[in-house]
Amino acid sequence: MPGLYRLLRPLLFRAPPETAHRFAITALKSGLCPVAAQPLEPPLQVNLYGLMFPNPLGVAAGFDKDIEAPDALLRLGFGFVEVGSITPLPQPGNPKPRLFRLEADRALINRLGFNSAGHANAVSRLRSRGGRPGIIGVNIGANKESSDIVADYVQGLSCFNDIASYIAINISSPNTPGLRSLQSKAELRHLLERIGEARSELHRPKPLLLKIAPDLSDAELDDIAGLVIAHSIDGVIVSNTTVSRPALKSPRASEPGGLSGAPLFELSTRKLARLYQLTSGRLPLIGVGGVTCAETAWQKLRAGASLIQLYSALVYEGPSLARTICAGLAERLATSAKKSISEITGTGVSDWL
C-alpha cells in the first residue's frame, strides 16, 4: 500500500488540498481503504481513563471534522479518532483557498476557521454508529459569531458527554478571532469555572481534555498547568498548529494561518516536555505536532506523551501510516527494557528541556 499511495499522490496533489481531502474522506467512507487485518500487538495497548486504547496513535482533530468516517479511520489501524472541532451551529468557515500544502517542508498551512456542520449533525452521526466499539473523542469549538464563547463550550460539553469517549476543548485554533485569548490566566480560569459547574451537573462526566497552542511561553504554560490541575481537567493535548514560521522552503510559507506537519515537531515536543515537567508527570498528555514516522512517535512518548496524534503526515504518507508507525513502535518496545508503552512515557523529557 505505501507503493500504491506513492503512485496516487501526484494525482491527488494536482487537485486543490480541500478537494483532495474530500476525495480521501469519500474513499474512506466507501471502504476503498485497506483494513488492518490482524489485531495490533497487545504491548501497544494503553489503559487510560478506564479506556483500553488498542495502541497510542490517534487521528488528530480536523481530519474528520463532521464524523463522516471514524470507523474507517479506526480500521486503518489508529487506536482512536478525535473528531471535530464541532461548533454549536453550522458555519462555513473562512473563504477559500484556506488550506495549503508546503510539499518541500512536509507541512500544511490552514486557516479553515472552524468549518463545521454543527452539534445536531454530529450527535446524529455519532448515534448512528449504534455503539460500535472504538474510541472516539469529540473536539468542541465555538462559533465565530457567538456572543458568549464560553457558553458554546458548555453547550458542547452537555451535548456530547453521553456519546463521546472523551471531550477535548479546543481553545487554540489560530483561525477564530478571540479564541486563543481563552488560554490567558484570567480567561482560562473563568472558562474552567463555568465548565466545572456544568460538569458537576452531569451524571457521569467523561474525561475532559484541553487542547493548547505551541506558541505559549513557559510562563503561560506554567499558569495553564496550575489551572488544569486545580480544576481537575483530565489531560492536555499539546499542541495545535503554530502561528510561528520556522525556516521553511516552500513558496506558500507566508500564507496566514496555522502551520502543521514536520516543521512543528520540535516546537510542539519542547512544549510537551515542559508541560510534563510542570505537572510532574501526573497529568496525561497527548502529544501531537509533526509526528511523521515511528521515530517521531517514539520521541513524543519519551517527551511525556501518554498518547500521540497526527494529521499532516497522513496527507504525505497515506493510509498505511498508522500500521507502519505501530509496527515501528512495537519493534522499539521489544528492544527496550520496558514492557508497555506507558512505561516509555516521559523517559526522555530532559532531552527537550
Ligand SMILES: Cc1cc2nc3c(=O)[nH]c(=O)nc-3n(C[C@H](O)[C@H](O)[C@H](O)COP(=O)(O)O)c2cc1C
Ligand atoms: C487542515 C487542518 C485542520 C485542522 N482542524 C483542527 C480543528 O478543527 N480542531 C483542532 O483542535 N485542531 C485542528 N487541527 C490541528 C491538528 O489537530 C493538529 O493539532 C496539528 O495539525 C498538528 O499535528 P500534525 O503536525 O500531525 O498535523 C487542524 C489541522 C489541519 C492541518
